Amino acid sequence: MSRDENELKNGLTAYLHGYGRNNRGGLSAIAAYGAWPVLAAQEIEQRMGRFLEALPLEELRAIAQSAIDLNELASQVLAQLDKE
Numbered sequence: 001m002s003r004d005e006n007e008l009k010n011g012l013t014a015y016l017h018g019y020g021r022n023n024r025g026g027l028s029a030i031a032a033y034g035a036w037p038v039l040a041a042q043e044i045e046q047r048m049g050r051f052l053e054a055l056p057l058e059e060l061r062a063i064a065q066s067a068i069d070l071n072e073l074a075s076q077v078l079a080q081l082d083k084e
Helices: 003-022 024-032 036-053 057-064 070-083
Strands: none
Touching: 003 024
16 A cells, blocks of 8 residues: 555544544444445546536536547646646
8 A cells, every 4th residue: 555545544544433433323334335436436526527517608518529628728737836
């Protein structure tokens, strides 16, 4: 496990510890639930969708029609921010 993965796991473990301290039954349900990857993927889709909600319709159309590559544009902005 990489350092970043270890840090993520430690943070999530601490969160679950606090959650379980206040809701042991809920933590038991979390431990028994088998579809976390699917549910997490759905949540990612919803969060990315919320970003799109703020965009004007014309920009959404351009992204939907691949006239604008949002991944490429975001990468370019990241590179610019790294230079600042």
